[in-house]
Amino acid sequence: MPVAPYLRLPPTDRVLSSRTGWTRAHWEVTADRMLDALVPYATPGLAQYRLPGRSSWSGIVCDGLEGFARSFLLAAFRIAGAGGAVEPALIERYAAGLAAGTDPDSGESWPRITDCSQQMVEAASIAVALHETRPWIWDRLDTGVRERVAEWFSGFVGGRTWDNNWRLFQVVSEQFLASVGAPYNRTDIESGLDRIEDWYVGDGWYTDGDGQNFDYYIGWAMHLYPLLWSRIAGPDDGGRTAVYRQRLSRFLEDYPHFFGADGAPVHQGRSLAYRFAALAPVWMGALADCTPLAPGLTRRLASGTMRHFAERGVPDERGLLTLGWYDTFLPSTQPYSGPASPYWASKGFLGLLLPADHPVWTAREVPLPIEEGDRYTALPAPGWLLHGTRHDGIVRLVNHGSDHKPPFDPDAALTDGEEDPHYARLAYSTATAPESAPHAAARGIDNHLALLAPDGTPSRRGRIHRSHCAGRTAGSWYAAELPGDDREYRIGTTSVLHGPWEIRVHEVEAPAGATVREGGHPVAHALPPVGASGPGWSMARTAEGLSSAVVALHGWDGAPGTGPGAAEVARDVESNAYGPHSATPCLRLDRHPGGRSIQVSLVALSRDTLHPEVLREAVSVRITAGEASVVLTFLDGTTVEVGTDAGRAEGAEAGRA
Incomplete structure (x- = not known):
């Protein structure tokens, strides 16, 4: 498909972006369309966005909070990336939503943060968004609203999360509390960061919690939140940031190999409705100045993936992200997925925090690994x-x-x-x-x-x-x-x-x-x-x-x-x-x-x-004596021998003899 069917985009630039044609302007227009499309679904006080679609197991109010929190993340990247030079209404919408969401008398207040509640996930997005937009939103809120927001976040303090990537939601949210002078528990932060050390398995890879849990959560959670935390913590990071940067750098060495020439990511793992959130670690590598990828490769990868979805109708004709991959497809979702869940895709716009004159926006695109050879x-x-x-x-x-x-x-x-x-x-x-x-x-x-x-x-x-x-x-x-x-x-x-x-x-x-x-x-x-x-x-x-x-x-x-x-x-x-x-x-x-x-x-x-x-x-197969191995011989003369259980058992017996 040559064009994005539901987006009015700027002209392509085939000199700067010879592979995708996309520039920073394309990203900004896409973000603006997605944000504007949410307005008809806002509650009167703008504290919730109740989008059409199947509800999650958390209920309609929490789903509405999810709509606010995850879209606030997108709005934050757009606002901060433009230095506040956006339509004032965008800033006003989210400032008003913060006031109404934390006001128990507003009729649309957010549920309290309790142990292992979905609110913990959404609070982390709000914390990141508030930190990144601090000069334009937090610093301009009334004192009473700031106090109510901090009090709402206080549900994290001493609280219990699920023992996986959720530990990082508590880390980020309580670090935000610390940054604004509100009560927090340093032990919560340190224990959460210590816990992810148990899940680091080497070569830039974590498992998401105990077990063999490998999917895109490694990039859009396990690598992302520690470095978002370090942006809030600043120099008071206990030396952890250097470790996180090194791990992300190693992870990114292999990460471009997950993307096809058409921009599609490998379709594996859960929460695939987040789609281009898979780009979050790519942008974070540039943002944290730890990427091994050339600036032109970073943009080629990111713009290629964003364009891939846009050309296939994402966002849809309403400007919304649906529960699915291209179209709505509920079997690829989970029971926790509500109509606003796909807006974790906002993480894919993290690159807007990089200034317009950053090399990732100004360097010429270079090919993906797959475009240069097998x-x-x-x-x-x-x-x-x-x-x-x-x-x-x-x-x-x-x-x-x-x-x-x-x-x-x-x-x-x-x-x-x-x-x-x-x-x-x-x-x-x-x-x-x-x-x-x-x-x-x-x-x-x-x-x-x-x-x-x-x-x-x-x-x-x-x-x-x-x-x-x-x-x-x-x-x-x-x-x-x-x-x-x-x-x-x-x-x-x-x-x-x-x-x-x-x-x-x-x-x-x-x-x-x-x-x-x-x-x-x-x-x-x-x-x-x-x-x-x-x-x-x-x-x-x-x-x-x-x-x-x-x-x-x-x-x-x-x-x-x-x-x-x-x-x-x-x-x-x-x-x-x-x-x-x-x-x-x-x-x-x-x-x-x-x-x-x-x-x-x-x-x-x-x-x-x-x-x-x-x-x-194309290949001949030979089974060796006693079925000890299988020998594969290809037409080009390459031979590969695959040992079998029988062969290993025979070797073990020989060793004992």
């Missing part, structure tokens, strides 16, 4: 492989680490209940989304190797147990369970990247009679994708030419005592954030004989025309 990036901290291909601009994420499960308990069941399709899948990409509607997620087809019970119930990839992640390979296993069967069956997978392909080597334990099924990437569109299948291959293709294929390389064609292999295209409707019609290519092996088997498949996602019937010629 890229392979191993991220051992989250257990991910990234591979991007220049010719079609797609980035694919191979997941062998993030499962959003509680911390490992050796005495607990390994499966830990239900899986989340935004974490449990083997792969994600910038061009596809997982099948996340409940009816489709229950089928568990896309990017998953499952055992099927006789009634068709699939095993779930719950806790991910890592084995390795380096170079172009990564591996993990999960414990499969089937209804009526008390045993757990080990399903191990090693992913090998080569060109645009992922080769999956599966080691499958299964009960006799079970069906083994594997799905590739789901593709979705407004029109039904075309599907095709043949002996040992299956493919789906959208009207725009995005193709997904899965090809059997070994172990899918049946063996003595098993049923025949099969290939098919699984279709669904209203199950995918990328379009109402979706299709997933998959392979199936019926009547597993029981015990252990090896299945090898090639998974492809491309905007090229795919010929899956010949893709099996």
Whole structure:
């Protein structure tokens, strides 16, 4: 799509911004449109914005507070970035909302901040916005209003938050109280900052709370709030700021590899309705003067992503952000998501705090990594492989680490209940989304190797147990369970990247009679994708030419005592954030004989025309003696040997001998 359908934007500048055409003026116009669109939904005193859409589990009043707080963050970046030179009405709206929201007699006052309440999340946005706009809003508020605001924030003092990124909401809010001379608890701040040290896992990565919780919250929360805190704390930071800057710098070295040439971020994790909030760490790197990215790359990445959404109707015709990705799509949201929740996307406008003459706004754009060549990036901290291909601009994420499960308990069941399709899948990409509607997620087809019970119930990839992640390979296993069967069956997978392909080597334990099924990437569109299948291959293709294929390389064609292999295209409707019609290519092996088997498949996602019937010629598979390893040989002569559990066990026995 060449233009943003619902925005009247300035002319593009193809000299300064040869890749995107966007300048600072485009960002300002987009911010102004989003802010103006909220006015019809304001309560009379402007303390709440009650937007249309599904309510959250917190109720309409808290949802209204969310509308104020998150849009105030956007307004703050716009006001402060312009040095206060904005329409006076914008400043007046939020000043009036602060007065009414903290007045118990206004009829639209905000709920008190209590332990683990949603108000804690929103208060942090208000605290940041008040700090950044202090000369234009806080310093001009009546003394009584300032006292009421501080008293409302006092609900944090000595309070309890959820033990994850929420700890940082308390840190930022109480530091704001300290900055305005209001009562606060220094221990709350220090303990919150100390707690995130437990979650730092290296190479710039945190986990969001205990466990393997890796997603965009690492960027738009775990890296963002510590450095927002340091902006409020100033020199009284106890030396922490230098550490946070170094960690963010390391994180940003790899972060551009998460974005496709069209600006799309990899579609993985929760709260995806925040969309371009994924840009927050990129802007913060420049704001905190710790980015390893060239100024022209910072703007290329940020403007490319903002333009990507604008060209696909975000914000919508009303100027609003909906609960979804492009259009409204509730299965990609969570119960805590209300109609104003998407306005955490305001964090994506953090770059407006940088002055207009800053190099990120004045330097010429430079290409993204994927625009310069194919890229392979191993991220051992989250257990991910990234591979991007220049010719079609797609980035694919191979997941062998993030499962959003509680911390490992050796005495607990390994499966830990239900899986989340935004974490449990083997792969994600910038061009596809997982099948996340409940009816489709229950089928568990896309990017998953499952055992099927006789009634068709699939095993779930719950806790991910890592084995390795380096170079172009990564591996993990999960414990499969089937209804009526008390045993757990080990399903191990090693992913090998080569060109645009992922080769999956599966080691499958299964009960006799079970069906083994594997799905590739789901593709979705407004029109039904075309599907095709043949002996040992299956493919789906959208009207725009995005193709997904899965090809059997070994172990899918049946063996003595098993049923025949099969290939098919699984279709669904209203199950995918990328379009109402979706299709997933998959392979199936019926009547597993029981015990252990090896299945090898090639998974492809491309905007090229795919010929899956010949893709099996691209790689040959050899199983070594005793099934100790699987040797993959590609047409270019590259050879990769993948060790198996049998081989490792044999090595262990030899070592004992």
